Amino acid sequence: xxxxxxxxxxxxxxxxxxxxxxxxxxxxxxxxxxxxxxxxxxxxxxxxxxxxxxxxxxxxxxxxxxxxxxxxxxxxxxxxxxxxxxxxxxxxxxxxxxxx
Amino acid sequence: xxxxxxxxxxxxxxxxxxxxxxxxxxxxxxxxxxxxxxxxxxxxxxxxxxxxxxxxxxxxxxxxxxxxxxxxxxxxxxxxxxxxxxxxxxxxxxxxxxxxxxxxxxxxxxxxxxxxxxxxxxxxxxxxxxxxxxxxxxxxxxxxxxxxxxxxxxxxxxxxxxxxxxxxxxxxxxxxxxxxxxxxxxxxxxxxxxxxxxxxxxxxxxxxxxxxxxxxxxxxxxxxxxxxxxxxxxxxxxxxxxxxxxxxxxxxxxxxxxxxxxxxxxxxxxxxxxxxxxxxxxxxxxxxxxxxxxxxxxxxxxxxxxxxxxxxxxxxxxxxxxxxxxxxxxxxxxxxxxxxxxxxxxxxxxxxxxxxxxxxxxxxxxxxxxxxxxxxxxxxxxxxxxxxxxxxxxxxxxxxxxxxxxxxxxxxxxxxxxxxxxxxxxxxxxxxxxxxxxxxxxxxxxxxxxxxxxxxxxxxxxxxxxxxxxxxxxxxxxxxxxxxxxxxxxxxxxxxxxxxxxxxxxxxxxxxxxxxxxxxxxxxxxxxxxxxxxxxxxxxxxxxxxxxxxxxxxxxxxxxxxxxxxxxxxxxxxxxxxxxxxxxxxxxxxxxxxxxxxxxxxxxxxxxxxxxxxxxxxxxxxxxxxxxxxxxxxxxxxxxxxxxxxxxxxxxxxxxxxxxxxxxxxxxxxxxxxxxxxxxxxxxxxxxxxxxxx
Numbered sequence: 001x002x003x004x005x006x007x008x009x010x011x012x013x014x015x016x017x018x019x020x021x022x023x024x025x026x027x028x029x030x031x032x033x034x035x036x037x038x039x040x041x042x043x044x045x046x047x048x049x050x051x052x053x054x055x056x057x058x059x060x061x062x063x064x065x066x067x068x069x070x071x072x073x074x075x076x077x078x079x080x081x082x083x084x085x086x087x088x089x090x091x092x093x094x095x096x097x098x099x100x
Numbered sequence: 101x102x103x104x105x106x107x108x109x110x111x112x113x114x115x116x117x118x119x120x121x122x123x124x125x126x127x128x129x130x131x132x133x134x135x136x137x138x139x140x141x142x143x144x145x146x147x148x149x150x151x152x153x154x155x156x157x158x159x160x161x162x163x164x165x166x167x168x169x170x171x172x173x174x175x176x177x178x179x180x181x182x183x184x185x186x187x188x189x190x191x192x193x194x195x196x197x198x199x200x201x202x203x204x205x206x207x208x209x210x211x212x213x214x215x216x217x218x219x220x221x222x223x224x225x226x227x228x229x230x231x232x233x234x235x236x237x238x239x240x241x242x243x244x245x246x247x248x249x250x251x252x253x254x255x256x257x258x259x260x261x262x263x264x265x266x267x268x269x270x271x272x273x274x275x276x277x278x279x280x281x282x283x284x285x286x287x288x289x290x291x292x293x294x295x296x297x298x299x300x301x302x303x304x305x306x307x308x309x310x311x312x313x314x315x316x317x318x319x320x321x322x323x324x325x326x327x328x329x330x331x332x333x334x335x336x337x338x339x340x341x342x343x344x345x346x347x348x349x350x351x352x353x354x355x356x357x358x359x360x361x362x363x364x365x366x367x368x369x370x371x372x373x374x375x376x377x378x379x380x381x382x383x384x385x386x387x388x389x390x391x392x393x394x395x396x397x398x399x400x401x402x403x404x405x406x407x408x409x410x411x412x413x414x415x416x417x418x419x420x421x422x423x424x425x426x427x428x429x430x431x432x433x434x435x436x437x438x439x440x441x442x443x444x445x446x447x448x449x450x451x452x453x454x455x456x457x458x459x460x461x462x463x464x465x466x467x468x469x470x471x472x473x474x475x476x477x478x479x480x481x482x483x484x485x486x487x488x489x490x491x492x493x494x495x496x497x498x499x500x501x502x503x504x505x506x507x508x509x510x511x512x513x514x515x516x517x518x519x520x521x522x523x524x525x526x527x528x529x530x531x532x533x534x535x536x537x538x539x540x541x542x543x544x545x546x547x548x549x550x551x552x553x554x555x556x557x558x559x560x561x562x563x564x565x566x567x568x569x570x571x572x573x574x575x576x577x578x579x580x581x582x583x584x585x586x587x588x589x590x591x592x593x594x595x596x597x598x599x600x601x602x603x604x605x606x607x608x609x610x611x612x613x614x615x616x617x618x619x620x621x622x623x624x625x626x627x628x629x630x631x632x633x634x635x636x637x638x639x640x641x642x643x644x645x646x647x648x649x650x651x652x653x654x655x656x657x658x659x660x661x662x663x664x665x666x667x668x669x670x671x672x673x674x675x676x677x678x679x680x681x682x683x684x685x686x687x688x689x690x691x692x693x694x695x696x697x698x699x700x701x702x703x704x705x706x707x708x709x710x711x712x713x714x715x716x717x718x719x720x721x722x723x724x725x726x727x728x729x730x731x732x733x734x735x736x737x738x739x740x741x742x743x744x745x746x747x748x749x750x751x752x753x754x755x756x757x758x759x760x761x762x763x764x765x766x767x768x769x770x771x772x773x774x775x776x777x778x779x780x781x782x783x784x785x786x787x788x789x790x791x792x793x794x
Contacts, residue, residue: 019781092773092774095773100765
């Protein structure tokens with residue numbers, strides 16, 4: 001059986017890739033995908049622990065996370081469509097109305 | 101039966117409350133019945149008290165209504181006193197009062213303030229009964245002020261009439277203010293009594309003075325002289341009589357009830373009540389007697405030269421009050437009270453008859469006017485003071501004998517009674533006063549008795565003369581105006597009380613006939629030294645002769661050659677010239693007061709208003725001192741302290757905050773999502789780092 005540590009390492013790598021993606025990319029859809037990556041890295045950690053302790057809690061929580069992620073995608077994509085309509089672009093650097 | 105005595109106050113009080121609350125929805129008849137009925141019921145109570153007294157061997161009773169003031173040892177209950185003196189006054193007030201109420205129903209017919217009039221009238225009766233039935237000086241004072249208030253309200257009842265449409269209101273104010281002067285004397289007297297005795301109950305006070313006798317002579321003199329000031333105000337004596345003639349501005353029933361029969365006698369009642377104190381102060385007694393006699397003489401002379409029918413009667417009232425005051429000053433308390441009673445009968449009769457005359461002449465004026473216009477006009481007794489014809493001026497009358505027969509006869513009875521002709525009421529009472537004066541002067545040998553006798557005898561001559569003049573001018577000769585020509589007799593509500601009063605004026609002397617002395621025996625039970633002088637035939641004969649001579653003279657002067665028309669000069673004016681004018685101008689007393697007291701007072705008021713208040717207080721103290729000091733303090737606070745210190749501090753603070761925001765906080769807000777995300781991430785790392793470190 002593969003040790004839990006590997007799963008966690010993979011989860012950490014995936015999360016870091018997601019963080020970097022959110023921070024450095026300007027395309028809104030790519031940022032979205034990076035966020036999905038971070039969520040799924042967390043899911044991976046959940047199921048890894050669930051498997052290690054033989055408890056169902058982690059597995060159940062993953063479904064919750066997936067549900068929330070799906071809802072978030074619906075709202076997020078609607079936001080991106082709205083931004084595209086007003087700016088004709090989905091570059092997040094174009095959206096900087098809160099600049100001081 | 102004594103416990104019924106509070107009802108004597110309750111009845112008129114109930115009457116006034118009913119009319120005050122519901123008067124505007126009741127018709128005149130009901131208002132009149134309520135008011136007259138209340139007074140008549142009070143009269144019944146007074147009669148019951150008289151019967152109760154005779155069943156009690158005439159011993160005084162007191163009835164406690166309520167505790168009033170209790171401070172330390174001082175105890176002033178609301179307590180009523182039933183003795184022969186107070187019951188005499190109760191009978192007079194309620195009896196004559198009831199008759200005048202009935203008369204007023206007819207007299208005030210059609211007046212827009214009908215209900216209010218009867219409310220005031222009942223209030224007056226209530227207050228007068230408080231005055232005469234109180235068992236201490238403070239209750240007497242409450243009634244004293246209450247009747248003064250009613251007098252004021254009723255003099256100014258037609259407040260929108262008179263000179264410049266405020267003349268009546270001014271007359272009311274004058275009465276009120278002059279009475280205040282007298283009240284001040286009364287108040288100080290009460291303070292002195294209280295200081296010495298520690299009580300104001302009649303029994304305590306009078307026993308104190310009787311017990312200490314001559315030791316407290318000085319106090320008695322001071323108290324009685326101050327009482328005299330009060331009595332001079334209320335009973336219209338020199339020098340405070342000036343309000344009473346002006347008080348004739350009120351409706352005639354008021355003149356009859358308040359300013360002739362009852363209220364003005366309050367001063368005489370008060371002196372009689374305080375007789376034990378007066379007997380300790382011969383100086384005061386002498387002053388009282390001389391003042392009364394002087395007033396009687398002076399007012400008698402003034403009455404000779406007046407043209408206003410009510411004004412003649414007003415001065416006559418002052419003169420007769422002078423008789424009463426002189427009598428009580430001479431120690432003839434019985435004679436004074438006797439004259440008070442008979443005078444109430446015939447002077448109420450005269451005033452009411454004069455009201456009947458005025459009413460008739462006003463109707464005549466309205467009738468002749470509407471006949472001239474060819475319209476039947478609605479007329480109000482109050483509204484009928486026509487500018488072209490003064491319905492109270494005797495020169496506009498004449499010949500009313502045939503037009504108002506009943507009024508003429510009752511007026512004649514009243515006038516003869518007042519003139520003191522045998523055997524009418526005025527003869528007996530006036531004669532008793534003259535006999536008292538004669539006794540004090542000739543038998544006891546006091547000079548002031550002689551002076552009083554001479555003054556009163558002269559006043560009696562004038563009385564007979566001016567009443568003859570009035571009768572002749574009003575009722576005989578030819579009518580001197582169309583109003584007098586069309587005058588008509590009045591309805592029975594007005595004439596019935598006149599007849600009753602006329603009967604009383606004829607028979608009133610029977611109250612204290614020589615030999616029987618009913619009134620003296622009755623009053624002796626209140627103060628044991630209420631003595632009387634026996635009938636003096638020579639005094640009686642001489643005063644009768646003098647009265648008849650004066651009547652003869654009056655007939656000779658006024659009836660032989662009647663006034664030709666309303667503007668002709670008075671017959672006496674030709675004979676006496678400037679003396680007549682002096683008398684007509686009332687000895688210039690009003691002018692004298694205006695020139696001395698009023699002018700001084702106005703000067704002082706002006707000085708206080710302009711110099712003291714405006715120049716000193718307003719301009720100097722307020723503007724220069726207080727306002728200027730305030731302004732300089734305010735300037736210092738607002739300039740250096742507020743603007744220079746506090747404002748500048750907060751301005752700097754604001755600049756600092758703005759600089760911080762612009763320089764430091766603003767660049768942080770880039771608007772790029774990734775920057776915020778980086779911030780979140782760094783935060784998370786920091787929190788995790790802390791958790792790891794710990």
